[in-house]
Amino acid sequence: MTSVYVLGAFVPRNPAVARQVLFALTVAATGVTLVFSVLAPRTLFPANQSAGVTGTCVAVCLFLLALACDLRFRRRDAVWAWAAFPFLAVAAITGLDLLSADASVAAQVFFLLPVLYAGAQLHYVGVACVSAAVTAGVTIVNVALGSGWTAIANTCFVAATLAVTAGALAVGGRRTDLLIAQLEKQATVDPLTGLFTRRALDRAAELNQSTDELGLLVLDLDNFKKVNDVHGHLAGDAVLQQLSALLTDLSRHTDAIARMGGDEIAMLLPGCSLDAAYAIADEVLRAIRSHRFDVSMSTMTRSHAPTVLRLTASVGVAHLPTHSDTLAGLYAVADAGLYEAKAGGRDQVGGLSRKDPHAA
Structure with a gap:
């Protein structure tokens, strides 16, 4: 030696x-x-x-x-x-x-x-x-x-x-x-949350593209702008940090989590079936829904607004090779699912039909 x-x-x-x-x-x-x-x-x-x-x-x-x-x-x-x-x-x-x-x-x-x-x-x-x-x-x-x-x-x-x-x-x-x-x-590495950046996620996705199955979740918090408007951007940063810690605790050691920008976060799930990806998305929503986001140390408001916040999120789901056989297609499907969840009333999972994954 x-x-x-x-x-x-x-x-x-x-x-x-x-x-x-x-x-x-x-x-x-x-x-x-x-x-x-x-x-x-x-x-x-x-x-x-x-x-x-x-x-x-x-x-x-x-x-x-x-x-x-x-x-x-x-x-x-x-x-x-x-x-x-x-x-x-x-x-x-x-x-x-x-x-x-x-x-x-x-x-x-x-x-x-x-x-x-x-x-x-x-x-x-x-x-x-x-x-x-x-x-x-x-x-x-x-x-x-x-x-x-x-x-x-x-x-x-x-x-x-x-x-x-x-x-x-x-x-x-x-x-x-x-x-x-x-x-x-x-x-x-994103300096605020400690999550990967989009660049690192792309690299991880390329390395895992040859696997049999690959899930992708794209989520953001519902009405996150109100957190910044009412409590200040420091409170918004605190929420993002706590959300990142929550998602990290829920993830497997093989998963990659990245902050795409603002409050949008992506989770890359190697070796994950389509049904398992939807199940993980449901679990993520339940965890966020039940979590209390403490912004008492960073709130800038002097009003009587609560400093422990209850928030929800919307999630878009995509799966390789079910929805697409390319990374660009995978991102597009997940973004479309996120838009669908927002349009459908928020606090839900959006994505192409599980029965007809190739439906437009």
Whole structure:
């Protein structure tokens, strides 16, 4: 379990973006290295210009480029590949710096690339591990090629700069993730009632469209406008919150309840037969009819109007595949049923005839 957790720390927060970032950084680094190692080997390897050294450099670059291409284009999500790549990159940079006998800033600047990738794409544990590996690589290069306090100073300056960069990117990435999660929640959860939004209900309906049966109830409170007019909008909000809690208590764990707008609420009932959908609608009406909506803490009126309200609702029922085989058709049938219930005197269930579900 520990090994799985540790390896999981190297799986990027957003694999699709990480593939592009990793590929771009690898192409840039290997491209520059290959050009200089082939066209100007004396520049890259002033202390060792042998064909073997140049061949090793080319082989390492091509291997990293091939692995980056594999992740980018074949879209592999193997944990070992994500975990191995940044450490292979650090090892390659360290080895090439040692081969070139170059501890200059120009040589060590490539250590910034795995830091940029880790800080921008990995979780905190992954960032810390890659940063530690980069620090080790920087230390090896400076100690092996430098001397005395100069090597120590170079190691400290480069390692500290890279660590700060990694930390800043990691913190920024974490804040971005939290912001995205908050925005996604706002897009799927109604802030007043805690119910789903229409967008989330549509998504749930699409996921359940392939089921054998799917019920849909659309309801709203009768004369809800009077609650706002007499008691104020805060009282209306309190009523909606209590109604949402009531419907949640009545629902199954597989059901999805959404606030469509105003006081209109929809209940999606997966695996529910037509008769069961009507039975649930009747149960919802009875529960609302018998519930006492307490608006005493939010009423704005100073009159003697009661602060415990008795309300009723109207419900429209639709069923897939009985009434329609599309989501749009299902919503249309439920809305028509709701209109029928309102026109028929309210506090009732409306819908296409149970005996003739395809009747207009």
